Amino acid sequence: MALFGKRIELGTLFEDVAARGHSTTVHLSRPLDIAPEMGTVLDPPALAGLVRDAAGWFAAAGVRPGDRVAISKRDHWDVVLLCCAAARLGAVPAPLSAHLEADVLDVLVKRLDPALLVVDAARPVNRAASRTLVLEGEAGDAPALSLDDVRGHAAPVPCRPPVDDPLAIVHTSGTTGVPKLVVHSTRTLLRRLADFEAHRWPVLASRPDDVVAAAFSFAHGRALAWTAAVSALGPAKMVVITSAGWDEARAPLEEHRPTILEAQPSTFVRWRPHARTRAFERVRLYISTFDAVHPPTVRTFLDATRQRRPIWLQGWGQSETGPLTFRFLTRRAMRAERGRHPTTRDLGRPVPGRTRLRVVDRYTLRPVPRGTAGLLACSTKALCLDYTAERERYLRKRAGQWFITGDLGVLTRSGRLLLLDREADALPDASCVEVEDVIEDRLPGVGECVVLSVPGRPAQPVLVVEDGRLDPDRWRNAVADLPELAEPVLLTWERIPRTATGKVRRAALREHLDLPPETHGTGKWT
Incomplete structure (x- = not known):
């Protein structure tokens, strides 16, 4: 099943939903930046109209089928709507996170060479783009356009590219440097990923009475697949939360009380102190992707809901591949037992019939026997087409x-x-991930642990401790049976450099701590 038996299309997604009389309402944690007058409750016809309007803006700015449209604005779900608008014209949208530093953004815009760069007031006009559309205020100097310059232009009829042509370009997290620009087609992003997710799978798929909430970077490729799949399934409500800050998230979560909640791991970590509020009492399914998640976080949220058998779906994949494996975590699986430490490193099995994995030697790339550590390789029909300019x-x-x-x-x-x-x-x-698992589980006051490898020296642990204190005896007891570690560095959450999806930018953190850039890895496969 796709969208009512019809294939999902990005450019006409909301028109197709509205044509079927879908009753799903979208509830926003704050109004859209591109249409604040529409408020925080939207329905499919309103969304379809906004996408058509935005397609008209882009057409007036000279965008044609096959052109690239780079979109760099502060994080909100309207990034997805602007991507839909570009796709409606047959153009190729490329959302770029607002968290990118100016020099990194310059590199990516040069690689994209877009026909149009869309920015908001928080972003300066980038001279690498042939034309820029500024979404707020006056554009200032040519060749920039303002919304007043392009409003009211009728959108052309929808243009759908061949299924194997580029549909969208998304970027990786960039934890170790400049992100890669990942090219996906209609076949890889929609047919292989969104269509598959839009089936009514037991447990996983939303039902007509579900309230489905999302809190992650809407500049990430996951936002496109999530929007398409959930819209196709038609739950009662979609709740969009644009900030990990509890001040913004609390009201929509407590008002709508989701039954399915997807968030990036760093967001769940930040919400842990508030897990006992009514916001999470109805959740039957938690979904976590983007990064490793540690047992204390999973355990906290599974215990926060009143559902008898809640499930945490942990997925592993990449922007290039989509999901590769998944595992269901339960309260029982997260219970510490004598002599056994619960782990989230077990990521389950490959998606049946859709993905395959093999482990190869890091240096020869030859397959190694089962049970032997090595470099992971995957086979999936959802694999991206290319890296732009790489x-x-x-x-x-x-x-x-x-x-x-x-x-x-x-x-x-x-x-x-x-x-x-x-x-x-x-x-x-x-394993850094396993050491982090153990430390976070043994030291409840630690909000997050990051372990950095340092050749010739013990690995360096970095702990997020908001009050800046850690009992030395408790630390020594917690790590007594672990590989040798240096004395921990204590930092607050805000002092850890992060990507848009909350991942730790390890290279930047190493630099911040004056650690050498070299690691035990080659870095060849980033």
Whole structure:
């Protein structure tokens, strides 16, 4: 099943939903930046009209089928709507996170060479773009346009590219440097990912009475697939939260009390102190992607709901591939037992019939036996088409049907994946992710633990401790049976450099701590 038996299309998504009389309402944590007058409650006809209007803006700005449209504005769901508007013209949208530093944004815009760059007041006009549309206020100097220059232009009839042509360009997180620009087609992003998710799978799919909430970066490719799939399924409500800050998230969560909640792990971590509020009491399904999540966070939210058997769906994948494995976590799975530490490193099995995994030697790229650690390679029909302006990098990571993910892991004899680390961040004889798991579980006052490998020295733990204090005896007891670690560095949440999806920018953190840039990994597969 796709959209009522019809294939999902990005450019006409809301028109197709509205044509079927869908009753889903979208509730926003704050009004859209591009249409604040529409308020915080929207229905499919209103959304369809806004996408048509925005398509008219882009057409008036000279956008034609096949053109690239780069979109860089502060985070909100209207980034997705602007992507739909570009796709409606047959253009290729490229959302760029507002968290990107100016020099990184310049690099990505140069690689994209867009026909139009769309920015808000928070972003200066980028001279690398041939034309810029400023969404707020006066554009100032040519060749920039303001919304007043393009309003009222009728949108052309929808233009749909061939299914294997570029549909959208999304960027990776950029934890180790400049993000990669990942090219997806209608087939890879919609047919292989959104259509699959829009099936009415038991447990996973939303039902007509569900309230589905999302709190993640809407400049991420996940936002396109999430919007398309959830809109196709037609729950009672979609709740969009644009900030991990509890001050903004609290009201919509407590008012609408979601039954399905998807958020990036860093957002769940920030919400942990508020988990016992009524906001989470109806959640039956939590969904976590983007990054590793640790047992204390999962346990906290599973215990926060009044549902008898809540489930936490932990997915692992990449912007290039979409989901590759998934695992259901339950209260029982997260319960610590004598002699056994609960772990979220077990990421389950490949998606049946859709993805395959193999582990290869880091240096020879030859397959290794089950149970042996190595570099993870995947095979999926949802694999992206290319990296924009980095074709050689893309081809270096491909070997026929196999794609090197850049992660290290172990495939067990039963076919389950145990994730170790990113290859660029690896420890020689241990797993950063597992050490972080254990420390966070043993020290409840630690909001987050980051372990950085340092050749020739013990690994450096960095702890998020909001009050700036840590009992030395408790620390020594917690790490007594772990690999040797340096004395921990204590930082607040705000002092940790992060990506738009809340991932720690480890290279930037190393620089901040005056650690050498070298790691135990090669960095070849990032």
